[in-house]
Amino acid sequence: MGVLENKARARLFYKYLSKVYDTINPFIWNDEMRDEALSLLDIPEGARVLDVGCGTGFATEGLLRYTDNVHGLDQSIHQMEKAFEKFGKHDRVRFYRGDAERLPFQDNSFDVVWSSGSIEYWPNPVDALEEFRRVVKPGNKVLVVGPDYPRSSAMQAVADSIMLFYDADEADRMFEEAGFVDIEHHIQQAYPGSPKAITTIARAPE
Amino acid sequence: MKESLMDVICCPIDKSDLELTVDERDDEEIIAGTLTCTECGETYPIEDGIPNLLPPDMRDEATA
Numbered sequence: 131m132g133v134l135e136n137k138a139r140a141r142l143f144y145k146y147l148s149k150v151y152d153t154i155n156p157f158i159w160n161d162e163m164r165d166e167a168l169s170l171l172d173i174p175e176g177a178r179v180l181d182v183g184c185g186t187g188f189a190t191e192g193l194l195r196y197t198d199n200v201h202g203l204d205q206s207i208h209q210m211e212k213a214f215e216k217f218g219k220h221d222r223v224r225f226y227r228g229d230a231e232r233l234p235f236q237d238n239s240f241d242v243v244w245s246s247g248s249i250e251y252w253p254n255p256v257d258a259l260e261e262f263r264r265v266v267k268p269g270n271k272v273l274v275v276g277p278d279y280p281r282s283s284a285m286q287a288v289a290d291s292i293m294l295f296y297d298a299d300e301a302d303r304m305f306e307e308a309g310f311v312d313i314e315h316h317i318q319q320a321y322p323g324s325p326k327a328i329t330t331i332a333r334a335p336e
Numbered sequence: 337m338k339e340s341l342m343d344v345i346c347c348p349i350d351k352s353d354l355e356l357t358v359d360e361r362d363d364e365e366i367i368a369g370t371l372t373c374t375e376c377g378e379t380y381p382i383e384d385g386i387p388n389l390l391p392p393d394m395r396d397e398a399t400a
Binding site: 219229236 | 338345
């Protein structure tokens with residue numbers, strides 16, 4: 131591939147990053163991918179679920195189809211205001227402002243911990259994953275969706291300079307370091323050629 | 337914030353229990369108040385019903 135092509139792709143990549151990553155973009159993460167990820171978890175009715183980095187509530191909406199006990203945490207009240215419009219402020223979802231790396235929840239508080247489109251912003255992802263392990267009940271699962279590490283070198287350079295990207299090996303390392311077991315990955319993609327999402331499911335040890 | 341959530345939340349820094357002071361309530365729902373860590377004494381506001389449990393070093397930068 132020529133330099134210009136690479137640059138064009140990098141520019142496209144950059145454009146989508148800056149514009150899109152604040153909310154979850156249907157170009158990289160759409161309803162179908164979310165629903166597929168949800169089906170991997172098999173959330174029982176009544177399960178208490180934590181949505182870390184709930185933002186505008188895109189994943190929250192999917193989680194509510196499985197259980198009415200959803201808790202959403204985000205650091206930005208402005209992002210959450212869009213979620214308040216969808217679900218009410220004090221109605222279907224319990225909302226909190228908080229930091230993924232220092233969760234304000236007691237040990238073993240949740241049946242499931244979910245986080246999509248948030249890990250790329252965490253300065254210390256392993257710290258956040260350790261917190262997920264702490265707050266999820268022993269033996270239970272967490273699911274994290276992040277951007278898969280791009281294959282082409284131009285995209286990698288852009289990716290490295292902006293935010294965290296990782297591949298399955300790196301995800302294994304992070305989840306293992308955070309103390310998880312039974313770590314599995316699913317690469318999801320909205321369209322051929324669009325950036326891929328990496329969905330990791332892992333279990334807290336008994 | 338529902339009062340029953342006191343069983344779920346804790347201080348984000350040292351994970352100790354929080355103590356609730358209510359300024360305004362609507363039945364089960366705490367509209368305004370303060371959560372105080374029983375260990376380190378850090379306080380966390382409940383603003384318009386949403387507990388702000390960001391650690392103090394993140395409160396300013398996260399307002400945007």
